[in-house]
Amino acid sequence: MNTIIEFKNVTKVYKSGDSFLKAVDNVNFKINRGELVVILGPSGAGKSTLLNLLGGLDSVTSGEIIVNGSHIESFDDYQLTNYRARNVGFVFQFFNLIPNLTALENIELMKDVVDFDIDGLKILESVGLKNHANQFPSQLSGGEQQRVSIARAIAKKPTILLCDEPTGSLDSKTGVLILNLLQEMSTDYNTTVILITHNSILSKAADKTIKIKNGKVEEVTVNLMPKKFTELNY
Amino acid sequence: MLKRKMLRDIKDYKVQFISIFLMAFIGSLVFTGMYVDTASFETSMDNYYDETNLADGWIYSDYLVDEFLYQVKALGATNQMERQLVLDSKAKLDNNPNIILHFIENNTISKFYLIEGKELDINDSEGVWLDKSFADARNLKIGDEISFESNGVEIQKEIRGLGYSPEYVYNIPLSTVQNYSSMGFAYMSYKAFPSDNIPYNVLNVKFSGTSETFSQLLDYRLHGYYTAFLERSHQPSVSAVAESISQENSISSIFPIIFMIISMAMLLTTMKRIISHQRTQIGILKANGIKNYKIILHYMLFGFLLVIFGSLLGAVIGPILFHIISNPSRTFYYKFPYWNFVGLMESSLIIPIMGAISLLVSYYSIKNIVIEPASNIIKPKAPKTSKLSYVEKLKVWEKLSFNFRWNYRIIKRNKSRSMMTIIGIIGCTILLISGLGLYEEINESKDWYFNDVTHFDSKLAIEDNISLSQVKSIAQKTDGEPIMESSIDILTSKTELATLLVLNDNDLITVTDSNHDKLDVNDEVFLSRKMADMLDVDVGDTIDFRIVGSDKIIKVRIDKIHSSPFYQGLVMSPNKLEQLGLNYTPTSIVTSQHITESVDGIDDIIYLDNLITGWNQMEELSMLVIITLICFAVILSLIILYNLNLLSFTELENDIVTLKVLGFESAYLVKLLATQSFLFIIIGFIVGIPLSYYVLSMIMPAFGRNIYLVPSISPTNLVVSFIIIISVSIIMNLYFSRKIRNLDMVDLLKGLER
Known part of the structure; x- marks a missing residue:
């Protein structure tokens, strides 16, 4: 298995007035291509900061982040935009769909940032929403909106799919369906899926679990026999 | 605590609140500034005319004897009258400035307004009260001696006082240097006149009723005993002031209102949107048990204070600012002694009106949110659901750029x-x-x-009592064209003061149409477009007119409408004028030559540059x-x-x-x-x-x-x-x-x- 992501001594310090907050403190880990990784930790542990750094939304204070051989910590704004456009798919807790665009248009929107054609309907079909193509987000349920969000993320064929509490706003039944969909992305399309959650049960379905506490990596566990999300007891 | 929240909200939305403040400020500033400036000019002039008892009319006559006065008084409408001898003179100073001398019988009508020196004394035979603008331009002081020459008689007097006259509020010299050193006026007692037998030539009158009625009564009683009657609104200075006030009024009646409407509309949008943006906070306040009325009050006060403060500041600065901007120009061209700030209270009504509108909009914006259950408002408002419109269902829709589709949807929603x-x-x-x-x-x-109508360089004002043959001779000598310009009253359902221009077809003054193209002056009568619109008459209609001061009413058919950028009224040829039974008496000669030497029979030379x-x-x-x-x-x-x-x-x-x-x-x-x-x-x-x-x-x-x-x-x-x-x-x-x-x-x- 080849490494696609590597964090080397990554530290992120936030300054607030005269005080400093070390949100990520000398973090080191590696993630292989096609893995489904769960980043686990309590609230305020630094999980989202890690995701933001990896997604190119924020910059490191020190350390290196190597994605597919590129040092993204040294990227300028333009390179980071390109990196997000070509390599990263985001799935947010609150879906972040563009309310003025239909489900299909939210997906086809990605045509403007990639250099290949996107068959929006086919992607919508893959998430089971072909019949909702012309509906606006406000006409969809939470689970449906999150599926559109995933469809939008995978439309770019990203190498990494970053999911920040993707089931946080959903009921448990819908949540399982969404997690299952993400797992399929990892297994069927060899996409690296990184899932942020505070629900430790989900680690049973992950290839790797990175436990974060107080900004530090507490433990990295590799699961050689990951279960399916549908098999877990929530 | 809510007060603290309000202050913090204002800090958070500082840019929006600053813009609310500025919009209220500018709206109020322009509204009050223009309203007060125009109203103050008008009122200052009215007060000045009242204080100096400006004549309601001037009767020009060489027979101003007791019997004439008795007849004028017997008209019934006459309240007050006073004779004057008004003479043109040249002051014995550099360049011989033109000074109009007023030997007055009393100082009760169109009174001299003293600025410095001694009050005008009607028994003082040695003193003169001089135009302050002229005195300042010539550096003349109280106690200086000054000599005037009129009709070969020299009059030397001591300057007793300097001041203004309500008959000379607007008295701009055009002929020579563009300042007040070239012309002015002077008032003296009738006792200052060199002879005991003073030949009064103007009777200032104050009367009741309309000038139209007074003019008719005068004509009925004293026909043939006076040369002209000039009503107040036709007096050149009064008319120029009225023209300026009318121009200011026309601007100030529209623009400030547009400013106000836009400011208010934008202010309301901003307020409404700031409140909508606070939706979840309103929900939190409500969920925590804060009463609806307190929430409503809190948000109503949001913009109110800034609107009140902005409009108040605008109402304070506006009148001062507009006064500062317009006053230097106004006081240069219009000479009157004081400025009455009026309209402050009326225009300030804009402050409570703006405040009340702000309160109302805030109230309705917040009320619509507050009436919802707290559980609803605590969550962000659900996006509006919408269906695909006809346009969005078209095949071409999918081919449109994301930019277009996104913006279309934003606008639609x-x-x-x-x-x-x-x-x-x-x-x-x-x-x-x-x-x-x-x-x-x-x-x-x-x-x-100045490009399409006038093509002359010099305009030679012809002296009175010059014969037509002499005029023709001067015109020949100067290669010029005689023209006659006269003020006329056009009489329809209302009387309009207009200009009569009589000229032969020539290349020095062109009568133009609306495209500025030349119209030939044959034996036809032209009426200017603006006057035609004002009187609601057109080609083929007949109108009555009379030369100002004359009682002879002429009926004339309008043959053509011309367009004149300046001076509105009738244009015709000398031939046509005579056909109408009027005498052709040219008042000036226009020529393309630049005449610099004095010409016999010519009173004054006005150059195009001066005009x-x-x-x-x-x-x-x-x-x-x-x-x-x-x-x-x-x-x-x-x-x-x-x-x-x-x-x-x-x-x-x-x-x-x-x-x-x-x-x-x-x-x-x-x-x-x-x-x-x-x-x-x-x-x-x-x-x-x-x-x-x-x-x-x-x-x-x-x-x-x-x-x-x-x-x-x-x-x-x-x-x-x-x-x-x-x-x-x-x-x-x-x-x-x-x-x-x-x-x-x-x-x-x-x-x-x-």
């Missing part, structure tokens, strides 16, 4: 916000186009008059006011467009940050916002053009009696106005592009709630 934005742009467009249009048209009239300077001076006050308005229109446009862009940006910030996270480049996102902004500008500007034309066509006909402004919008005006608006928009977009580039994606994503 935010119809009222889009509408208010467009209304704001329409308002700015109207202010700019009509302000520039007025400025341009006044200049256009000037070019028309142009005089025209510029006369319009300077209006131009200053218009330029001020244009400047405020640009400032208001800047605030409005900034505010609208900011509100739009704030509302779309979440979408923009999502797109940025998804990998869209900042430049692309800037383009998205700019497209919307430019689209609104294009729509607002296009809709604003006909409305601007409508505003211009409301202002221009009322813009004074003499000047003829044709409502039109030139391509230059359109281009300049569009450049101003688009430049403001580009500046705003550059500012927002920086904001987009600097958007903190992490912070914003944390705060995203849908």
Whole structure:
């Protein structure tokens, strides 16, 4: 298995007035291509900061982040935009769909940032929403909106799919369906899926679990026999 | 605690609140400033005329003997009268300035208004009370001796006092140097006249009823015993002041209202949107048990205090600012002793009105939110559901760019916000186009008059009592054309003061049509377009007129309508005038030569340059006011467009940050916002053009009696106005592009709630 992501001594310090907050403190880990990784930790542990750094939304204070051989910590704004456009798919807790665009248009929107054609309907079909193509987000349920969000993320064929509490706003039944969909992305399309959650049960379905506490990596566990999300007891 | 929240909210929304403050400030400033300035000018003049007891009319006669006075008094309407001898003279000073001497019987009508020195003493035979402007220009002081020469008689007096006269409020010299050193007036007691037998030639009268009735009574009783009767509104100074007030009134009756409407509309949108933006906070307050009335009160006070403070400051600064801007020009051209600030209370009503509207809008905005259950408001408002429109179902829709589709949807979903934005742009467009249009048209009239109508270099004013053959001889010598200019009353259902121009077809003064093309003057009667519109007459109609002061009424058929940028009235040939039974008595000779030497039989020489300077001076006050308005229109446009862009940006910030996270480049996102902004500008500007034309066509006909402004919008005006608006928009977009580039994606994503 080849490494696609590597964090080397990554530290992120936030300054607030005269005080400093070390949100990520000398973090080191590696993630292989096609893995489904769960980043686990309590609230305020630094999980989202890690995701933001990896997604190119924020910059490191020190350390290196190597994605597919590129040092993204040294990227300028333009390179980071390109990196997000070509390599990263985001799935947010609150879906972040563009309310003025239909489900299909939210997906086809990605045509403007990639250099290949996107068959929006086919992607919508893959998430089971072909019949909702012309509906606006406000006409969809939470689970449906999150599926559109995933469809939008995978439309770019990203190498990494970053999911920040993707089931946080959903009921448990819908949540399982969404997690299952993400797992399929990892297994069927060899996409690296990184899932942020505070629900430790989900680690049973992950290839790797990175436990974060107080900004530090507490433990990295590799699961050689990951279960399916549908098999877990929530 | 809510007070603290309000202060913090104001801090958080500081830009929006500053714009609310500025819009209230500018709206109130322009409204009160123009209202007070115009009302104060009018009232100051009225008070001055009242205080100096300005005559209601002037009877010119060489028979002002006791019997004549008895007959005038016997008219029944006469309240007061006083004789004067008015003489032209030359002061024995450098360049022999022209001074009009008034030997007065008493100082009770059209009284000399003393500024410095001794009060006018009717028993003082050695003193003279001199025009202060002339004295200042000539550096003459109280106690100086001054000599005048009139009809070969020299009169030497000591200056006892300096001051103004209500008959010379506007008395601008045109003939020589453009300052007050070349002409003026002087008042003296009848006892100062060198002879015991003073030949009074003017009777100042105060009467009851209309001047029309008085004129008829006078004609009935004293026909043939007087040469002319001049009513107050026809007196040159009174008429010039009235013209200026009329021009100011026409500007101030429209522009401040447009300013107010736009300011209020934008202020309301901003207030409404700030409150909507606070929806979840309102829910939290409500969920925590804070009573509805307290929440309503809290939000009602949000903008109210700033609106009151802004409009109050505008109402304080406006009258002072407009006075500071217009006063130097006004006091140079109009000589009157004091300035009464009036209209402060009436115009200040705008403060409670703006405050009340602000309260009402806040009340309805907050009330609609507060009445919902707390559980609803505590969550962000669900996005509006909408169905695909016909356009969106078309095949071509899918081929349209994302930019177009996104902006179409934004507009579709935010119809009222889009509408208010467009209304704001329409308002700015109207202010700019009509302000520039007025400025341009006044200049256009000037070019028309001095390029297409007048082609002479010198205008030679003919002395009185010169025979027609002598006039022809001078005209031949100077290679000029005699013309006759006279004031006339056109009598329809109302009497209009107009100008009669009598001339042969020539190349020195051209009678023009509306395209500025030459019309041949044959034996036809022309009426100017503005006068025709004012009187509601047209070709083929018959009108009555009389030369001012004469009682002979002439009936005349209008053969053609001409267009005159300046001086409105009738034009005809000498032949036609004589056919109508009037004497052709040329008043001046126009020539293309530059006459510098004195010519026998010529009183004065006026050069074209002097006329142009005089025209510029006369319009300077209006131009200053218009330029001020244009400047405020640009400032208001800047605030409005900034505010609208900011509100739009704030509302779309979440979408923009999502797109940025998804990998869209900042430049692309800037383009998205700019497209919307430019689209609104294009729509607002296009809709604003006909409305601007409508505003211009409301202002221009009322813009004074003499000047003829044709409502039109030139391509230059359109281009300049569009450049101003688009430049403001580009500046705003550059500012927002920086904001987009600097958007903190992490912070914003944390705060995203849908």
